[in-house]
Amino acid sequence: MYWVYQRIQGTNWLMLEVVPQWVVLKPVLLIAIGGALGAGIILAVVTSFFVRRLNQRLKPILDQCDTLIETDIDRIQRLSLQSNDQATLESQLALSIQGKDELDILELSFEHMANQLQASFEELEQRVEQRTAALTAALAQLKQSQLQLVQSEKMSSLGQLVAGVAHEINNPVNFIHGNVSHVDAYAHDLLNLVHLYGKHVPNPPPDIQAEIEAIDLEFLESDLEKVLQSMRMGTDRIRDIVRSLRNFSRLDEAEIKDVDIHEGINSTIIILQNRLKAKSDRPAIEIIKDYGSLPLVECHAGQLNQVFMNILSNSIDALEERDRSRTLEAMKEKPSTIRIWTGKSGKNAVTIRISDNGPGMSETVRSRIFDPFFTTKPIGKGTGMGLSISYQVVTERHNGQLWCESTPGEGTTFVIEIPLRQGENILPQGECMAGAK
Ligand SMILES: Nc1ncnc2c1ncn2[C@@H]1O[C@H](COP(=O)(O)OP(=O)(O)OP(=O)(O)O)[C@@H](O)[C@H]1O
Ligand SMILES: [Mg+2]
Numbered sequence: 001m002y003w004v005y006q007r008i009q010g011t012n013w014l015m016l017e018v019v020p021q022w023v024v025l026k027p028v029l030l031i032a033i034g035g036a037l038g039a040g041i042i043l044a045v046v047t048s049f050f051v052r053r054l055n056q057r058l059k060p061i062l063d064q065c066d067t068l069i070e071t072d073i074d075r076i077q078r079l080s081l082q083s084n085d086q087a088t089l090e091s092q093l094a095l096s097i098q099g100k101d102e103l104d105i106l107e108l109s110f111e112h113m114a115n116q117l118q119a120s121f122e123e124l125e126q127r128v129e130q131r132t133a134a135l136t137a138a139l140a141q142l143k144q145s146q147l148q149l150v151q152s153e154k155m156s157s158l159g160q161l162v163a164g165v166a167h168e169i170n171n172p173v174n175f176i177h178g179n180v181s182h183v184d185a186y187a188h189d190l191l192n193l194v195h196l197y198g199k200h201v202p203n204p205p206p207d208i209q210a211e212i213e214a215i216d217l218e219f220l221e222s223d224l225e226k227v228l229q230s231m232r233m234g235t236d237r238i239r240d241i242v243r244s245l246r247n248f249s250r251l252d253e254a255e256i257k258d259v260d261i262h263e264g265i266n267s268t269i270i271i272l273q274n275r276l277k278a279k280s281d282r283p284a285i286e287i288i289k290d291y292g293s294l295p296l297v298e299c300h301a302g303q304l305n306q307v308f309m310n311i312l313s314n315s316i317d318a319l320e321e322r323d324r325s326r327t328l329e330a331m332k333e334k335p336s337t338i339r340i341w342t343g344k345s346g347k348n349a350v351t352i353r354i355s356d357n358g359p360g361m362s363e364t365v366r367s368r369i370f371d372p373f374f375t376t377k378p379i380g381k382g383t384g385m386g387l388s389i390s391y392q393v394v395t396e397r398h399n400g401q402l403w404c405e406s407t408p409g410e411g412t413t414f415v416i417e418i419p420l421r422q423g424e425n426i427l428p429q430g431e432c433m434a435g436a437k
Pocket of ligand 2: 382
């Protein structure tokens with residue numbers, strides 16, 4: 001209940017009235033309810049407008065999420081096929097999606113995307129590493145091929161040069177060699193004539209007598225034979241060298257042929273003669289040939305000669321290097337020697353052992369000598385390709401084996417084993433030597 005009062009106009013009187021509560025609050029309540037309803041309706045309209053707008057914006061993202069989740073399902077199914085645990089994985093995925101609203105799915109998708117991104121980065125890094133390793137290997141291979149090309153080009157140019165020089169020398173030397181026998185015969189005829197003349201004219205006129213004394217006919221007669229003999233030896237020597245040069249270059253024999261291995265080794269030794277002979281600071285390096293009886297061997301003669309050349313040059317390098325720090329007495333006491341042994345190994349192969357009594361090498365060096373570019377020589381002296389190319393020539397081109405045995409302070413032996421016929425493998429034999437293969 002409320003008390004209500006009002007002044008009565010024109011009097012000093014107040015009118016007091018008792019009014020029930022609902023009569024006073026009714027309009028206030030009506031206004032409040034009306035206002036709340038109006039505000040509620042406006043709020044609902046605005047909210048639904050915003051929700052619609054938000055849904056419109058979210059729809060493409062949610063569609064993407066659906067696609068992602070489908071991809072995920074696919075991936076999981078693929079994985080499950082591999083792991084044979086499909087039931088578990090599918091139920092895991094179902095569990096992760098079940099009962100989720102759009103925002104949950106959105107969150108799930110972002111998480112999934114983040115994982116995928118992480119996985120992609122890891123995969124990318126892995127691929128980059130793989131590619132880098134492949135590229136590094138390709139680069140090393142390329143470098144090796146390049147050097148091999150340079151080396152074989154060098155050898156082929158050297159071969160052409162050697163063959164050219166040998167050819168040019170061969171013709172004039174043959175004239176000289178062929179004519180020496182004629183000169184010999186003519187000189188003998190002339191001397192016979194002089195003798196005959198002397199027999200019939202024992203007292204020649206004084207000017208002829210004076211000429212006989214001036215040319216010292218007696219000495220000329222005895223010396224002429226020696227001169228002709230040394231000319232014959234000289235031309236024989238030149239013809240040998242020319243034959244060796246041509247044999248070494250073997251330009252005419254690029255293809256595989258039946259070859260006398262000893263001929264190849266001998267030619268190589270003749271070419272290296274200048275390096276083997278005595279120098280001002282050291283005696284000559286002695287070559288000991290311990291040749292067995294070998295059948296002809298089917299091979300690329302020119303390439304095999306390069307192998308002999310590389311191995312023999314290395315031995316000479318090693319022996320020369322050691323002599324740099326030896327006294328003359330020490331050199332005479334233990335002369336530098338290279339021994340070449342050949343023989344048949346088993347039924348279908350030949351073995352060539354080239355040993356020097358040089359400084360030898362440590363196990364660390366020995367294990368790396370066939371690596372491309374490995375060298376212990378100063379820059380400019382060695383490329384480190386000699387033995388790696390030799391290894392390739394023996395093992396790949398000739399189906400053979402090349403290995404090295406070395407003892408520091410005692411010397412080094414290179415062993416080459418090649419089958420008599422190409423296309424055949426070397427049959428195993430009782431004795432098997434371990435080496436840096
Ligand atoms: N007979 C030997 N005695 C001692 N060390 C040797 C002998 N033969 C080879 N070596 C070692 O093996 C290394 C590799 O030899 P390789 O012939 O491949 O290269 P290189 O002689 O150094 O250079 P190049 O390319 O000019 O031949 C040599 O640097 C040397 O250290
Ligand atoms: Mg070498």
